[in-house]
Amino acid sequence: MSYILGINAYHGDASACIIHNGQLIAAAEEERFLRVKHWAGFPKEAIKFCLSEADISLSDVSVVAVNSDPKSNFLKKIVHVLKHRVGFDLIKERLNNAQARRSIPQSLEDSFPNDTFRGTIKTIDHHLAHLASTFYVSPYEKSAIVSVDGFGDFSSGSWGIGEGEKITTKGNIYYPHSLGVFYQAITQFIGFPHYGDEYKVMGLAPYGEPKYLDKMRDVVLLQNDGSYKLNLKYFKFHKEKVDYEWENGSPSVGKLYSDELPNLLGAVRNKEESITQFHKDIASSAQAMFEVALFHMLNSIHARTGLDSICIAGGCGNNSVANGKIRGNTKFKNVYVAAASGDAGGAIGAAYSVYHENNNRNINLSHMKHAYIGPSFSNKRIKKMLDNENLSESKFGVLKVDDLNELTKRTAIAISEGKVIGWFQGRMEWGPRALGNRSILGDPRRSDMKEILNIKIKRRESFRPFAPSILREHVSDWFQEDDDVPFMMKVFKIKDNKMGDIPAVTHVDGSGRLQTVFSESNPRYHSLISHFYSITGVPIVLNTSFNENEPVVCTPKEALDCFLRTKMDVVVLNDYYIYRKEI
Numbered sequence: 001m002s003y004i005l006g007i008n009a010y011h012g013d014a015s016a017c018i019i020h021n022g023q024l025i026a027a028a029e030e031e032r033f034l035r036v037k038h039w040a041g042f043p044k045e046a047i048k049f050c051l052s053e054a055d056i057s058l059s060d061v062s063v064v065a066v067n068s069d070p071k072s073n074f075l076k077k078i079v080h081v082l083k084h085r086v087g088f089d090l091i092k093e094r095l096n097n098a099q100a101r102r103s104i105p106q107s108l109e110d111s112f113p114n115d116t117f118r119g120t121i122k123t124i125d126h127h128l129a130h131l132a133s134t135f136y137v138s139p140y141e142k143s144a145i146v147s148v149d150g151f152g153d154f155s156s157g158s159w160g161i162g163e164g165e166k167i168t169t170k171g172n173i174y175y176p177h178s179l180g181v182f183y184q185a186i187t188q189f190i191g192f193p194h195y196g197d198e199y200k201v202m203g204l205a206p207y208g209e210p211k212y213l214d215k216m217r218d219v220v221l222l223q224n225d226g227s228y229k230l231n232l233k234y235f236k237f238h239k240e241k242v243d244y245e246w247e248n249g250s251p252s253v254g255k256l257y258s259d260e261l262p263n264l265l266g267a268v269r270n271k272e273e274s275i276t277q278f279h280k281d282i283a284s285s286a287q288a289m290f291e292v293a294l295f296h297m298l299n300s301i302h303a304r305t306g307l308d309s310i311c312i313a314g315g316c317g318n319n320s321v322a323n324g325k326i327r328g329n330t331k332f333k334n335v336y337v338a339a340a341s342g343d344a345g346g347a348i349g350a351a352y353s354v355y356h357e358n359n360n361r362n363i364n365l366s367h368m369k370h371a372y373i374g375p376s377f378s379n380k381r382i383k384k385m386l387d388n389e390n391l392s393e394s395k396f397g398v399l400k401v402d403d404l405n406e407l408t409k410r411t412a413i414a415i416s417e418g419k420v421i422g423w424f425q426g427r428m429e430w431g432p433r434a435l436g437n438r439s440i441l442g443d444p445r446r447s448d449m450k451e452i453l454n455i456k457i458k459r460r461e462s463f464r465p466f467a468p469s470i471l472r473e474h475v476s477d478w479f480q481e482d483d484d485v486p487f488m489m490k491v492f493k494i495k496d497n498k499m500g501d502i503p504a505v506t507h508v509d510g511s512g513r514l515q516t517v518f519s520e521s522n523p524r525y526h527s528l529i530s531h532f533y534s535i536t537g538v539p540i541v542l543n544t545s546f547n548e549n550e551p552v553v554c555t556p557k558e559a560l561d562c563f564l565r566t567k568m569d570v571v572v573l574n575d576y577y578i579y580r581k582e583i
Helices: 044-054 074-084 088-102 104-111 126-135 179-189 198-207 260-265 277-305 343-355 379-389 404-416 449-458 472-478 523-536 556-565
Strands: 003-008 015-020 023-029 061-066 120-123 142-152 155-163 166-174 220-222 228-230 309-313 334-337 396-400 421-424 438-442 467-471 490-493 511-517 540-545 570-573 576-580
Touching (some): 003 044, 044 104, 061 104, 126 155, 126 166, 155 179, 179 198, 198 277, 220 277, 379 396, 404 421, 404 576, 467 472, 472 511, 511 523
Parallel strands (some): 467 511
Antiparallel strands (some): 015 023, 142 155, 490 511
């Protein structure tokens, strides 16, 4: 078996990846090409990119692996319908969603009319794909694995053991019980209605106190076996039709909770209303309940397996606050979180699941140490784009800096002077986080930098934090925990004596969602931060995604357009340093 194409299709965060003889060659989310956040549908453009990066055509692909299997848990689906007297509209909607996934052959044919797929299509259970997406790219020969999300293939969670090339599933949490749906429902309750808004609750939570945790315990019911259930009287999605829009656009989800939830917690916030302390306390309580349930499950898994290492996946794996507390609240000593923990990552999990049906695992080959596996663009292409733009010489300066040391030093000096930098380099990151190749950078020492960024570019809620990218060798000097966090998937407390030095990346609770930067995986970004360290004594820069209320930029043209329509001071496109002239 040579080339395997993995896809997440007809679901939020549609994506594709390609592996060759066990090595991951490329992966990308469809949203980056179509410029629609969390785009759901068939990942045509992502597939085209993957094939191009592998320098093959569709006819060269042996297997297309899909991260969903409509046959999974079929009997449980039937029992649920009969037990809960589910309405016809809900059944029809679910059948339509399943039919869309069954149409993969037709979608391939429509998307590639001049090519012929001669291989086979294999469907992989949604949560098995999640488990595979983190274990097979982890550094562990053997570990516990857990997947926690909303729903997929009638399940919301799964755990097991990975050893070598084998994953053994040990337990599942089935529909309609879901920790992800609980968090999403509270997100809606607080007045954040959009798909993917859960990170806003996570950012808001430190501004409140968990005053309503006891009430949350009536919503999420912990079980003696380490699992959890929802108190279904507070929800309606399992028995009534809730609008789910997945196909060919930005996903949207209707109201998940019943009228009993506001009866328990209080009035629902309209998205136009101001956020009050009540909403902050609800967010804090929901985050606390999420952590209680997660650690309850993880402690049970540790007791059953006795393993020191665990791999995390599923949409709830994006809860970096909880991830950063696992070692302190469980007996697990090592925690690996996938770069794309959510449904996009299922493409990699599906591909590796198929590969390891017949092949041994080679950790040296498959261990994912970095996420730079997306599109890249040559200096030649960037120059052509700049020539076509014909930037005004009176307003902008354009320098081609061939020496890497000079380029990164110049950029570090600009950051130290308080300038906001668009940093566009090499291959685009895989996953939801900007990790130094499609990033906006600033000085973490400035207490006003958050406000500057929100005014100049991001225009987002003031309570949302910005992340510190730190040289790996200095983590223990600045944070209370020392760990590898290459994908920005863990939040750690900043040392008390360091918080005042980096106020722009210190959240209200004294924490930071760090990214550890390695010279081996990103020498350019490491060089930039090293120069900033030499200038300031701080081995950290502020890092946020290169975008403005849109998916992270993919191409140089998108990066330049974002630079031009905002008040960014500098944009660095590979070796091209472009700056606004002072007038």
